[in-house]
Amino acid sequence: MPTLSEVARHAGVTPATVSNVLRHRGRVGETTRQRVLDAVETLGYRPHLAARALAEGRAPTLALMVSSIANPFYPEFALAVERAARTSGHFVIICNTNEDPLTGRAYLDQIAGTLSEGVLVTNANLDFADLHTTEARGTPVVLCMWERPSEPPGLPCVAVDFRLAGELAGTHLLELGHRRMGAIVGSKASGIHATRYEGFVDALRAAGVAKNRVRHAVDTIRGGYLAARALLEADPQLTAIFATNDLPALGAMHAAADLGLCVPDDLSVVGITDIELARESRPALTTVAVPTVEAAGLAVDLLRELIESSYGQAGRGTKHVPMRISSAPRLVVRASTAVPRARRKAAANAGRTENLE
């Protein structure tokens, strides 16, 4: 496609004049105006995505709504989405809602169906009514990482079996011989991590381990740090901590370090997701990897299909709501989990808590 500068050169005017003509702004004589429009036609210049979007009723971008760009999972997922989208020439624009449903609605109102012909949603903290409204306007919506394949959300989605992820983490710790475990459950507000914790508890129950300590935490390294300290203060005999996400698991490792505990000898730590930091940390984090790249590809494929089939145009109730299920999460054993050994005397020492900050 020719550039605006080439149009300007062809018409013998400045780029600013071309811009003014195309935007119906500024004072441009009729002869000049016509020369510009002739150049646009001759060169096949497409002046505005917006004009094209209006003419065709579609725009060539996909919007990716993420709930927290500060959480490194989302940039990694965004990269995978971009790679998948690029195969059909789509560009991805990333909209960060900061876990605020109202911000999410504002993005949907402004972007869906005008700037973007489809919307990918990575998390469940948008208001479902807003997503249905977007769909009703004719813009397909796909939920990218639905956590409960057994309970379809009523919107097209790619589901990942996160209950299984929790179960695999629990089974791993049990097989190593851990019986006294703590759990850190992230994202209390949205509740989406509850499924992961259920899987963990199921594994323990099946092995006859009746209970574990649990703390809810903000889904960050800092959140996991504070929760792990609280768990270890409440029960210094814990030999393992399961976190429903890698970030709080990394925080738990930092808490262990600050308490003078060696990971994994004094304390095993396991997370879920397998973000890059899990591989890059020291010790490297044992985690249950979810198929991020695959889920991103499935989500983009599904969204493209819905766009092509004008899925959003069909009335509600008359259409089948598709759900694609990713391959299963799998355990990745690294250096943060091991067979429990008797905790050092210092750890059992009643005076230990005096060392806490």
Next chain:
Amino acid sequence: MPTLSEVARHAGVTPATVSNVLRHRGRVGETTRQRVLDAVETLGYRPHLAARALAEGRAPTLALMVSSIANPFYPEFALAVERAARTSGHFVIICNTNEDPLTGRAYLDQIAGTLSEGVLVTNANLDFADLHTTEARGTPVVLCMWERPSEPPGLPCVAVDFRLAGELAGTHLLELGHRRMGAIVGSKASGIHATRYEGFVDALRAAGVAKNRVRHAVDTIRGGYLAARALLEADPQLTAIFATNDLPALGAMHAAADLGLCVPDDLSVVGITDIELARESRPALTTVAVPTVEAAGLAVDLLRELIESSYGQAGRGTKHVPMRISSAPRLVVRASTAVPRARRKAAANAGRTENLE
């Protein structure tokens, strides 16, 4: 603003019908069509951002071009930009170029001036010709983190004195007593880290330290890890490593751990930027903090001023190119730097390299 659903209710039709009328799609009877258009007018519904953007020649979003969403600095910067933009009701859409100038051009072609009324660019690896083209089309562009205040780039920018950041890091290590130092310089391709390294070398030179070992690296944890291992293999007597960014500095700390070196006792490590991971790592990273939030605010303010003054419409050469300079970077001393002590015998042992992977 009323929703499409409210328009539908008012007109007594389905939302899909409203959408069809506004998009000139589907079969809709003339009476129904008129009823929908009446409802749109009565309720003051603004059907499309695109239509509005065309009518007004502007859209209410700012585009933020980032070179690598996988680098955690950019999500942090994006958050700061969003907060600043929100004060004037602007939404931010994030476009990730993956350090590819052609991808950057594609985003600019598609988004600038249609979807977004202004563009923020966080890195210098876009083709400047493309940025000038965008500006010539009437869409202001602001470079957010220009690294050389003494050399204005010819585009509106916010400059941060990154040479000073390197100098502060070097001075800190010198004051601790380090004389035998290595440097890891990131982003060789774009060369933007060269300025930081110059500042480091200037500090050493001023103190009579004639030379240091240097390695270029990919600007990631892994890149820093590999570069640090190479530096320490080439000279096991190094007592400190300076990295031009926090990510490779974190990698250098991991390399030290894998080599059995204690940070900071055996090896001091200092970075630049102060991303969240610098605070969250163990040991916490000493770094030179750049004023990220301030620079984001300055960039958004400048962009808004340029949009309001129709800066992009002015011909080139006739306009003053503004540059705002942020406050100075400042040293943040944490736990990764200390006075050098004689390296442990094992480190000097000629057999040590046999333990390397």
